[in-house]
Amino acid sequence: MWRLLAAVDHPQDKCPPIIHIAGTNGKGSTAAMLRAILEAQGHRVHAYHSPHLIRFHERIILGGEAIAEPLLEEVLGRVEAANQGRPITFFEVTTAAAFLAFGEHPADYLILEVGLGGRLDATNVVTPKCTAITPISFDHQEFLGDTLLSIAEEKAGIMKAGVPLMLAAQDKQVEEFLLAQAMRRGVPVKLAGGDFTALRAAHGISFAINDETYDLPLPALRGQHQIDNAALALACADYLGVDKTAMANGLQTVRWPARLQKLSKGPMVRALSARLPQAVLYLDGGHNEAAAHKLADWVMAQEVRPLHIILAMLASKAHDKYLAALQGGLADRQVHIHAVPIDGNDNALPPDKLVTTAQNIGLSASAHANPAAALAGINDEDALIVIAGSLYLAGDVLRQHG
Secondary structure (H helix, E strand, O other): HHHHHHHOOOHHOOOOOOOEOOOOOOOOHHHHHHHHHHOOOOOEEEEEEEOOOOOOHHHHHOOOEOHHHHHHHHHHHHEEEEEEOOOOOHHHHHHHHHHHHHHHHOOOOOEEEEOOOOOOOOOOOOOOOEEOOOOOOOOOOHOOOOOOHHHHHHHHOOOOOOOEEEEEEOOOOHHHHHHHHOOOHOEEEEEOOOOOOEEEEOOOEEEEEEEEEEEEEOOOOOOHHHHHHHHHHHHHHHHHHOOHHHHHHHHHHHHOOOOOOEEOOOHHHHHHHOOOOOOOOEEEOOHHHHHHHHHHHHHHHHOOOOOEEEOEEEEOHHHHHHHHHOOOOOOOEEEEEEEOOOOOOOOOOHHHHHHHHHHHOOOOOEOOOOOOHHHHHOOOOOOOEEEEOOOOHHHHHHHHHO
């Protein structure tokens, strides 16, 4: 990566001040909330995300808008020419191209989301203004190691001496490890639950930091975990000098698709409304055990309805642990799993395998040809329906039915 960046004249050094975000769950939501807050303050903000849902262009945000096709072609062409056919990964090429775009278009901030891990990630070539680490849990073990501490070590790689770190609440051993790493590297830390907090209150949330308390609205993103993500975004915003009004406006206006997103248009919604007008349909791209716990927590906070989860997962994901987390968190709810394939994705688990795993742990389950067919098989008039398990599935749904 360093070789390629040198060949295009070090664009990462010409970017606006950077907020670098790593972690397992919540990176995208935290980045989205921070971006909305900074924009509410009047700042022009670039952002880098992965993966995309519908179009690659979503990964590179310039001043609030996805990169335009002509500019994307130009920066990719420059990077490919500079690489001269030498071995390189897709993510390294696209990250170098993104740095070119960010460095050549003025903005006040760049929110940079890690692709995978942190220490060896292609984004880890910058000296940021501050960093943030969201909750760390199991995912991508084939690359990051099979213990929480090995995963945490990779995430800790984004720490830079003297650069403040905003740290989400973690498993105790992970928290102790990260704090020790920060001390060793000379990194000042603000820790969720101690140095800053965001608690649910009657009016919304109460955010406390630096002996100040702010009464703020609930974030527009659903779930208790989004309050935790908001706390991390707000801690970054406070460090960057954002005022309370912008914090409130940003939380209310943030948009981040496929995170417990309520679907309100498209052919599936129309067909469902015509047949079951009291049913509701949500979309969630969470795909690991921790995400399943968050989904279960959210469901348990809703009114009691028959729950139907239309589920697809990649073969690389721990589908057994995802399903076990759902089963454990929803033990007193009526639940049915509708397993579906991911269209055109050879790495998706066969629906029959998801069904077998679900049934083996006591969940009712059936296989269907696609999400629309699964939806058509639901007959509970007041059903709560969640399409879940994969960002690739979420992208397909948004592309066809969003």
